[in-house]
Amino acid sequence: MFRGFTTLSVDSKGRMAIPSRYRERLMELADGALVLTLNPLDHSLWLYPLTEWELIEAKLAALSDFDRQSRRAKQMMRGYACDCQLDSQGRILLPVELRDYASIGKQVVILGQGNKFELWDETCWKQQRDEWLQEVGNDNGQPSDTLKTLSL
Amino acid sequence: MFRGFTTLSVDSKGRMAIPSRYRERLMELADGALVLTLNPLDHSLWLYPLTEWELIEAKLAALSDFDRQSRRAKQMMRGYACDCQLDSQGRILLPVELRDYASIGKQVVILGQGNKFELWDETCWKQQRDEWLQEVGNDNGQPSDTLKTLSL
DNA sequence: GGGAATTGTGGGTAAATGTGGGTAATCAGA
DNA sequence: TCTGATTACCCACATTTACCCACAATTCCC
Numbered sequence: 001m002f003r004g005f006t007t008l009s010v011d012s013k014g015r016m017a018i019p020s021r022y023r024e025r026l027m028e029l030a031d032g033a034l035v036l037t038l039n040p041l042d043h044s045l046w047l048y049p050l051t052e053w054e055l056i057e058a059k060l061a062a063l064s065d066f067d068r069q070s071r072r073a074k075q076m077m078r079g080y081a082c083d084c085q086l087d088s089q090g091r092i093l094l095p096v097e098l099r100d101y102a103s104i105g106k107q108v109v110i111l112g113q114g115n116k117f118e119l120w121d122e123t124c125w126k127q128q129r130d131e132w133l134q135e136v137g138n139d140n141g142q143p144s145d146t147l148k149t150l151s152l
Numbered sequence: 153m154f155r156g157f158t159t160l161s162v163d164s165k166g167r168m169a170i171p172s173r174y175r176e177r178l179m180e181l182a183d184g185a186l187v188l189t190l191n192p193l194d195h196s197l198w199l200y201p202l203t204e205w206e207l208i209e210a211k212l213a214a215l216s217d218f219d220r221q222s223r224r225a226k227q228m229m230r231g232y233a234c235d236c237q238l239d240s241q242g243r244i245l246l247p248v249e250l251r252d253y254a255s256i257g258k259q260v261v262i263l264g265q266g267n268k269f270e271l272w273d274e275t276c277w278k279q280q281r282d283e284w285l286q287e288v289g290n291d292n293g294q295p296s297d298t299l300k301t302l303s304l
Numbered sequence: 305g306g307g308a309a310t311t312g313t314g315g316g317t318a319a320a321t322g323t324g325g326g327t328a329a330t331c332a333g334a
Numbered sequence: 335t336c337t338g339a340t341t342a343c344c345c346a347c348a349t350t351t352a353c354c355c356a357c358a359a360t361t362c363c364c
Contacts, residue, residue: 009313013351017312035155040288046304056304057153061266065193072284075270077304079263081155083173088353089312097157161323165341169322240343241322 002112015091032086045102045119052115154264167243175242184238190253192228197254197271204267
């Protein structure tokens with residue numbers, strides 16, 4: 001499973017290097033084939049190895065078209081899913097639309113998140129992180145029922 | 153299966169290029185034969201490879217004429233279904249009636265959606281997308297029960 | 305601490321792709 | 335049968351993308 005944090009830069013062509021410690025695993029899993037899509041819950045991107053994405057796609061395909069929320073989730077996640085391939089330098093190309101969606105500028109943060117990675121614009125990530133930390137610290141944000149019983 | 157997002161332009165003759173990464177698959181599946189029809193759930197269009205459409209047509213044929221919603225779905229989807237063929241440049245011609253239904257102007261968005269593609273006017277799509285993202289972000293729109301248990 | 309290998313970054317070039325428009329063939333209506 | 339409109343095919347251009355090589359920075363090892 002993927003974990004950890006890296007800051008990377010996006011070059012003028014919109015390319016981003018994948019940290020080398022993940023590359024071997026990515027080659028094993030799907031020969032470097034990746035799927036990048038938007039994270040509809042935050043303004044960030046999700047990056048799956050192709051094999052992991054196929055599981056997600058199956059879950060999405062099972063959702064009904066007649067439930068509006070489900071339909072939108074399918075449209076967004078599948079619609080924006082983009083096939084990427086590690087190039088010979090271990091980089092991937094981030095399509096303009098996805099960069100825009102996540103306001104990705106020159107510096108990117110990549111977070112290992114289990115079966116996938118999460119990509120944030122560096123500035124956005126810092127804001128988000130600080131906001132969330134403050135919420136938790138303040139006890140304003142009531143934890144949801146599931147979290148109330150969670151021991152870490 | 154199809155996924156991904158592309159912005160394309162419709163030329164003065166009403167033609168639209170199919171992104172090249174899909175063309176080979178489309179030739180394999182049905183020799184470039186496609187069926188374009190309206191999406192009765194949104195004001196957009198659905199584009200099926202002929203072989204996939206035939207499955208849909210069978211499903212539609214099985215729906216009862218005495219259920220009003222089913223009857224309408226049959227009428228609309230079958231009635232507006234239009235045969236298209238990839239031309240030598242990998243383009244298809246969008247009939248005027250369907251372009252009107254989806255308010256398709258100069259710029260079109262094509263979304264891969266599993267067994268089919270979804271075609272939107274670019275402006276309409278952006279509106280749709282932003283509305284939905286806001287709903288999800290605000291936590292107002294309660295996720296439907298299926299979504300509540302969905303881990304991505 | 306110094307040298308070598310690995311990793312991250314930048315950019316040039318050639319091929320592929322998307323776009324536009326001219327011209328010939330086809331079709332429908334009068 | 336003639337005429338006008340629509341559709342299919344062809345060629346040409348501009349942009350984008352993929353592939354390649356090169357350098358800078360970092361890490362690792364002796």
